[in-house]
Amino acid sequence: MSEAKKLYIKTYGCQMNVYDSERMAEALGPNGYVTVDSPDEADMILLNTCHIREKAAEKVYSELGRLRGLKTKRPDLKIGVAGCVAQAEGAEIMLRQPMVDLVVGPQSYHRLPELEAKAGRGQKALDTDFPEEDKFAELAARPKAKRGPTAFLTVQEGCDKFCAFCVVPYTRGAEVSRPVDRVLTEARDLVSRGVREITLLGQNVNAYHGEGPDGRDWGLARLVYALAEIDGLARIRFTTSHPNDMDDALIAALGDCDKLMPYLHLPVQAGSDRILKRMNRSHTRDSYFRVVERIRAARPDIALSGDFIVGFPEETDADFAETMDLVRQVNYAACFSFKYSSRPGTPAAERGGQVDPEVASARLIELQTLLNAQQLAFMKGMVGREVGVLFEKAGRHPGQMVGKSDYLHAVHVTAEGLAPGTLARVRIIDAGANSLAGVLV
């Protein structure tokens, strides 16, 4: 047998890209590739890219610029661009950076073997179609290798919501849900390989409506209950949810499914109805408050996180004050906040009313100061409490293990001989800015 070729994948962007990178590595296995951790000796380098903000997309071009040196030294090296920048810019990438051999959009990853072969023959390989066939079905073959205790599993992809600022509906395409039996099969396989926690992924994961074994559409709640039946699977999470798709069944599941973790990412983006409307968010400030109230009634110990955009076109000081007020009222455990970035092809990019960048920066600092304070207060509030921790790996100090709490905090515990994959009760004894320390109960 000829020596295996080396594949290096660099992943940017969201968790779905992490999942996709694993699938791409698997898809290229039959072409003779094994993955490696460094670009230096790779035969092929794939950048799995993100287009969500200008900075994210520009990173790709600076990385390609750096890779030019490698390619000059080793002309046989193949360079590919996958992910959302590939989908958004297509052939444009090869024009801007002619040493790129392969460009593939997220809906065409099952075609990677042919694209790689084409690139191997010295031809440019490009595929940014939205094919009819089921990508996931064709990506389904899995090696049986052992793996770590946590895994992502994409159950829904794409978005039909068209928020005015967002590229995702264009880069990922229309909402598609995978059939229930496929999801269950993949989950059982992950568990048989050592996985104890699965995070279900979707751009609008709670809009999931996959075909069930009974031929009917199942919602996310039903899927979660079916997953919870799998022996050995200890924890289930899902992300990202849209406020409008938090139906009664899912809220009830948060309340009564023990394996579902008490942590929910529920982006709101802004606190002013005027801006929410211009963002085409299709929910109001008040409807968001009501959803949060229902969720907290069903699961009082739930921790909420969110996403915010400041400086959206026409955002005034008064609008921003309403965002700050919403944050104070909801009280988040963690949050991600961004300065609005105008994205080509989105409705908001065509409009006027751009906010002065300095004003937007000042708002971002003000918002992040509040969000950081809430996050720290939540972490300090963990001290003295008992939580579940799923241990993942050894820590930096001798005898130390690191894991994730029910609330996704990194937790350090001194516990000699504890195996990765162990789920244990831990009493939190100290809280830092980014992690907690605890002792086994």
Ligand code: SAH
């Ligand atoms: N529903 C999606 C959201 C993806 S984008 C999901 O599955 O996660 C993640 C976050 O990026 C959004 O919630 C939003 O806060 C932010 N974002 C999206 N487009 C943006 C833009 N043009 N400028 C700044 N932030 C943006």
Ligand code: SF4
């Ligand atoms: Fe983007 Fe809005 Fe869809 Fe989320 S719901 S992916 S922010 S368009």
Ligand code: F3S
């Ligand atoms: Fe980025 Fe695409 Fe994810 S734009 S956030 S990689 S869906």
